[in-house]
Amino acid sequence: MDITPPLPIAEEFRAEMDTERTLTASQAHQVLLYCALDAASVPMDPRDMQAIGRVAELDWATVQRLINWIRAAGTGRF
Numbered sequence: 413m414d415i416t417p418p419l420p421i422a423e424e425f426r427a428e429m430d431t432e433r434t435l436t437a438s439q440a441h442q443v444l445l446y447c448a449l450d451a452a453s454v455p456m457d458p459r460d461m462q463a464i465g466r467v468a469e470l471d472w473a474t475v476q477r478l479i480n481w482i483r484a485a486g487t488g489r490f
Contacts, residue, residue: 416440416472441475442468448479452486 416437435443445464449456456464467478 416475437472438465438468441470441472444479445475445482448482448486452482454482454486 442464445468449464468475
C-alpha cells in the first residue's frame with residue numbers, strides 16, 4: 413500500500429496552518445503537483461489547473477512518477 417507523504421511545509425508556516433482539517437490524498441497530490449510545476453517554472457492556465465485536479469486523483473506512485481518527470485524537465489536532466 414503506498415501512502416502519500418506529508419506535505420513539505422516550512423516550520424514557520426506550520427503554526428499558521430489549520431491543523432484540525434486533514435487534506436484528502438488527492439488534495440495533497442494536487443499541492444505537490446503545483447509545487448513541482450511552480451519549481452520548474454511551468455506557467456498554468458485554467459485548463460491546466462483542471463488537468464492537475466484530475467491527475468491528482470491518481471494513486472501516489474503514479475503522481476510521484478509524474479512529479480519526478482516534472483522535476484527532471486525543470487532541471488534539464490533527462
